[in-house]
Amino acid sequence: MMTKTKQNTLMWLALPIMALAPLLFPSHTTLMTYISVMIVLALTWDMLGGQTGYNSFGNIFFFGVGMYVCAVVQRDMFTSGLDRFERISEVVVSISASEYFISLATGALAGGVVALLLAVILGSGILGMRGHYFAICTLGLGHAGAEIASGIDYIGAGSGMVTPIYPSDAFIGKEFFYFYAFLLLALITFSIFRKIYKSQFGLALNAIRDNENKAESMGIYTTRYKVTAWSISAFFLAIAGAGVGNVIGFIDPVEIAFSGPTFGVWMIVMAILGGKGTLWGPVVGACILYLSKEAFWTYLLGWDKVALGFLIVVIVVYFPKGIFGWIEERKQFKNRVTAQKGSDK
Amino acid sequence: MITYINILIESPEFLAQLLINGMLVGAIFALIAYGLALIWGVMDIINFAQGELVIFGGYLTYTLFYQFGLHPILTIPIVAIVLYGFGWAVYNTIIYRLLGQKDIFITILATFGLAILMQQLMQAVFGPDVVTANPELGMQVLFDGSIIIPNIQLISFLISLFVGAVLFIVMRYSRFGQAIRATAQNSRAARILGIDIDKVYANTFAINAALCGIGGSLVVMIWTIHPFVGLVYTFRSFMIVILTGLGNFVGIIFAGMGISAFENVTGFIIGAEFQAAVIFCLLVIILITRSIRARKKREYIE
Amino acid sequence: MNLLTVKSVGKSYGGVVANHDVSLTVPKGKIVGVIGPNGSGKTTLFNSIVGHHAIDSGEIHFNGQEISALTIPEIARLGMLRTFQQTHIYGKMSCVQNMQISSDIDARWRIIFSPFSKEIDERVDELLAFVGLYKKRFLLAGDLSFGQQKLLEFAMALMKKPKMLLLDEPTAGVNPTLINGLIDRLQQVNEEMGITLLVIEHNMRVIMNLAEHIYCVAGGTMLAEGKPVDIQNDQRVIDAYLGN
Numbered sequence: 078m079m080t081k082t083k084q085n086t087l088m089w090l091a092l093p094i095m096a097l098a099p100l101l102f103p104s105h106t107t108l109m110t111y112i113s114v115m116i117v118l119a120l121t122w123d124m125l126g127g128q129t130g131y132n133s134f135g136n137i138f139f140f141g142v143g144m145y146v147c148a149v150v151q152r153d154m155f156t157s158g159l160d161r162f163e164r165i166s167e168v169v170v171s172i173s174a175s176e177y178f179i180s181l182a183t184g185a186l187a188g189g190v191v192a193l194l195l196a197v198i199l200g201s202g203i204l205g206m207r208g209h210y211f212a213i214c215t216l217g218l219g220h221a222g223a224e225i226a227s228g229i230d231y232i233g234a235g236s237g238m239v240t241p242i243y244p245s246d247a248f249i250g251k252e253f254f255y256f257y258a259f260l261l262l263a264l265i266t267f268s269i270f271r272k273i274y275k276s277q278f279g280l281a282l283n284a285i286r287d288n289e290n291k292a293e294s295m296g297i298y299t300t301r302y303k304v305t306a307w308s309i310s311a312f313f314l315a316i317a318g319a320g321v322g323n324v325i326g327f328i329d330p331v332e333i334a335f336s337g338p339t340f341g342v343w344m345i346v347m348a349i350l351g352g353k354g355t356l357w358g359p360v361v362g363a364c365i366l367y368l369s370k371e372a373f374w375t376y377l378l379g380w381d382k383v384a385l386g387f388l389i390v391v392i393v394v395y396f397p398k399g400i401f402g403w404i405e406e407r408k409q410f411k412n413r414v415t416a417q418k419g420s421d422k
Numbered sequence: 423m424i425t426y427i428n429i430l431i432e433s434p435e436f437l438a439q440l441l442i443n444g445m446l447v448g449a450i451f452a453l454i455a456y457g458l459a460l461i462w463g464v465m466d467i468i469n470f471a472q473g474e475l476v477i478f479g480g481y482l483t484y485t486l487f488y489q490f491g492l493h494p495i496l497t498i499p500i501v502a503i504v505l506y507g508f509g510w511a512v513y514n515t516i517i518y519r520l521l522g523q524k525d526i527f528i529t530i531l532a533t534f535g536l537a538i539l540m541q542q543l544m545q546a547v548f549g550p551d552v553v554t555a556n557p558e559l560g561m562q563v564l565f566d567g568s569i570i571i572p573n574i575q576l577i578s579f580l581i582s583l584f585v586g587a588v589l590f591i592v593m594r595y596s597r598f599g600q601a602i603r604a605t606a607q608n609s610r611a612a613r614i615l616g617i618d619i620d621k622v623y624a625n626t627f628a629i630n631a632a633l634c635g636i637g638g639s640l641v642v643m644i645w646t647i648h649p650f651v652g653l654v655y656t657f658r659s660f661m662i663v664i665l666t667g668l669g670n671f672v673g674i675i676f677a678g679m680g681i682s683a684f685e686n687v688t689g690f691i692i693g694a695e696f697q698a699a700v701i702f703c704l705l706v707i708i709l710i711t712r713s714i715r716a717r718k719k720r721e722y723i724e
Numbered sequence: 725m726n727l728l729t730v731k732s733v734g735k736s737y738g739g740v741v742a743n744h745d746v747s748l749t750v751p752k753g754k755i756v757g758v759i760g761p762n763g764s765g766k767t768t769l770f771n772s773i774v775g776h777h778a779i780d781s782g783e784i785h786f787n788g789q790e791i792s793a794l795t796i797p798e799i800a801r802l803g804m805l806r807t808f809q810q811t812h813i814y815g816k817m818s819c820v821q822n823m824q825i826s827s828d829i830d831a832r833w834r835i836i837f838s839p840f841s842k843e844i845d846e847r848v849d850e851l852l853a854f855v856g857l858y859k860k861r862f863l864l865a866g867d868l869s870f871g872q873q874k875l876l877e878f879a880m881a882l883m884k885k886p887k888m889l890l891l892d893e894p895t896a897g898v899n900p901t902l903i904n905g906l907i908d909r910l911q912q913v914n915e916e917m918g919i920t921l922l923v924i925e926h927n928m929r930v931i932m933n934l935a936e937h938i939y940c941v942a943g944g945t946m947l948a949e950g951k952p953v954d955i956q957n958d959q960r961v962i963d964a965y966l967g968n
Contacts, residue, residue, distance in 0.1 A: 081492065086449075086643070122526045130527070133529065134470075134534065149495065169425040175578060199706075202706060202713075203635070205710075205713045206713055206718075207518075207525075208526070208686075209526050211469055212661045213657075213664070213705075214528055214706060214709065215703075216653065216656065216657055216660070217702035217705065218702065220657075220702070221699040221702035221703070222699075224695060224696050224697050225696065228695055228696055252548050309488075337653070338538065338541060338542075338650060341537055345531070345534075349531065382546065383539070383542045383543055383546050386535075386538045386540075386542040386543065389535045390532070390536055390538075390539050392535070393528075393531045393535040394516050394519060394535065395519075397528055397532075401681060
């Protein structure tokens, strides 16, 4: 497609525009924030799903884990003075600005680490088998997470939890803060993933996708690679979850944290729409799908989810390669033609 | 939790109650799982929308019951026919495109998409609240009241066995069933011998849909359903199929009843709200155990 | 010394005995051939050696180590690789990428961020040139012809600097004009890189010229062994092929 320098210049030009976006379109700040969220969700799903060929239907589990861990840290970090009852009731604890940001950062990171560890433990068990068993297993993961979270009183059981109120005396408004925080997260995730996909590890993931038996017979311990990929995804996904829990303000185990029918499905469809296994595919897919979703909601209220469902079926059945997948194919076709014309011995 | 285990130990009739209830409704799950195994074995289609087909059948029974006053049990044949047609339609619009794919994920993702669409359609039409179609048939009381068996569970069990038996006979002895089995074993040979495998596939998928519909009708009579509970049934069906393997008809019945009984007992001990988590952990444990055993023999589970 | 020792290996598949009491040794640095009529159990034997399935009885020693319980990646890491009758390559990756991924990848954390080293890339180019695929190196492996894919698979195995290569019918399906080139390369690899070869072959001309010692398998058991000239004249071998 574009050379690396062209890509980079484009990104450096786009950066100030992205940075100024909330000032240019203040009423759409939350929308744009969510687009950054979706980009992270799609990118993380795609590392195992598109690049390695192992489709997970339960990544939402890590999203919810991050959300809950962060909320617990935020609730408990600076409130040790209160007795246990006050802490686990639904009373929202208000804390100072610095305490808010410190607990948020710590909580998000803690969420990432916990999710990463869970991915390692779980992955070591279920990534040792072939892809369709993994897919079937993960189908129950999100729902299991929702059930477990609904049953633990310490984290609010069925009623969920509430995240702290954004400090009114902070240096920046809540909407702006989370816009830039998620923009930063998306940029960091994207840059790191870009580096990973160009590395030896990235090529190994592609080899697993292409011919796992061959990779094994050449001495690659494929399970380790798969588990590592899943853990990296889990880490960033959990941080995103932590942030979303704060943006929304309350955490419901079924409707928000471990919501398969919303976030859980979207992350898969976005990656496919944009192009499974490409770097920019999930990014573009995230933008298009999320904007479509919002458009459906604005113009088709009541049937918007159904329209989205239709779109999903159409994409997955009729357009499974996605936008960038299709572009890649055209490129390969042209390569093949010129190669045949050029040399044939 | 220990208290609950003690209760089971001290009053074995209670344990028996849970086991019997579990096994009776397990036949329904076995029926649904058999449909899944059928299309997996014949067409290599891994159907992530299985549960949604079940719930769809349930909603049909509910609608016929409440809108038209039809007794739920009488709705079963109607639901079976409607779902059969629905399955046929789904095959001809979506599934046929997925056959012969090298990448098995295309079928998984496609049926997953179908599941999402069906969930949203059912929610838009029927609303998100739980519904049920309880026909109030009373119960059998045994052993001076220590074991209670709702009649609907007995009837469901018998209906499931009946449908299973019919299916077994059709698959074994009819030309139709033979065509299906021939296609499953070697589709190219079947085609050469004049079998229209496209029709075979369509019928197989439609049969699966009908089985799910029947299962759904029974389910909505015994419990409640809502648009998003299909996932649990899909997962449970996979569990049963993975446990028994494809093509083991009798095994599926026992696995269905066994898993259901297990669910009931653990549900009692840990709490029924953790049902899905329990099945999930069970599946993970089973698969990991199999992996380890296969690794010792230098194999992989395919 | 013997690099590979197979002692009394037996393997059955659901009642059918594929291998029974099969033994062979491969001295280090030599080229050994395995011949036999179709269905005699040659590929099963290979599969047993490289870890594809468990054996029912017997022992397999590679480089002094008992390997009959090890898995395929473990055995590959010990230095024994195997090629297939049908080529196994990464069809959607370029030849260069196929080669890169076949190098001995560092199992350390930094590979998550670092691309392949210059040395690896140079070796990739070298080996691709060695098998004559340098010009096509950016093509997708799946777009190569069958013979070219076999060469690629061969080059990929060489990337790992194996101690021993098990080749399953390397000339099968290859254009006759290219076979000589393949044999030359096999000999080069054995002489210059010191790689021990165990080769299953149906092409008698090829194997009689290539191998220093030949084993003949028939009906799941070891029928005869010896120098090529002896095997060619062994009546039992002739009978086995002509179906007595």
